[in-house]
């Protein structure tokens with residue numbers, strides 16, 4: 001930090017187990033990655049190469065090396081896992097993870113129908129190879145999953161070996177955890193939290209209002225994902241109560257008139 005400010009909310013330091021900022025890279029160039037790391041590397045815990053962009057981007061290895069040199073782990077989007085599964089290429093997917101020396105992988109079923117026992121089996125198998133993040137929720141806005149089922153799915157995936165579970169929202173933040181308007185399904189989130197420890201969940205929350213909502217509910221050390229690279233520093237200030245949105249929340253006082 002550049003100077004001292006007293007009475008900031010407690011913020012766990014990296015490497016941390018909660019308070020994760022998962023940034024989504026959807027095709028940055030290596031030069032852009034280097035610039036991002038220079039300004040915001042300190043605040044990024046993990047990077048997702050969104051959906052199947054890793055199939056298309058040039059010099060994937062160089063990009064992974066850039067993140068690794070900053071000590072930031074990277075994983076491929078869940079859609080890529082699904083693209084392999086739907087083509088019956090699970091072993092090929094495992095080989096890709098090996099080839100690129102991936103240490104994390106996402107298992108999701110947001111775009112495909114996958115029997116849940118089968119999904120848990122994939123989690124179990126991949127957990128022997130890498131640290132698994134599993135994602136719960138559909139990318140289909142019409143598919144509303146009731147809270148009890150979110151809890152059941154999340155718990156079973158953690159039991160199968162997922163390190164953390166991700167709550168689906170997509171890049172837009174308008175499905176899964178959120179209504180099509182971007183409004184949080186607050187009842188759903190609160191019900192999930194009655195059963196699943198908050199540090200085990202990464203909430204995809206790409207919109208500022210969504211990040212603010214989670215930070216007000218769960219504090220500075222809530223795990224948030226699908227953060228656009230340009231929003232990593234703004235998010236850190238919101239976590240610290242240094243932007244208007246959470247300023248009084250953390251000071252526990254009214255705004256001076």
Ligand SMILES: O=C(O)[C@H](CS(=O)(=O)O)OP(=O)(O)O
Nearest residue numbers: 050051077078079080170171
């Ligand atoms: O579901 C996600 O968070 C992302 C981004 S989007 O849904 O394609 O907008 O997909 P993922 O495959 O998990 O990276």
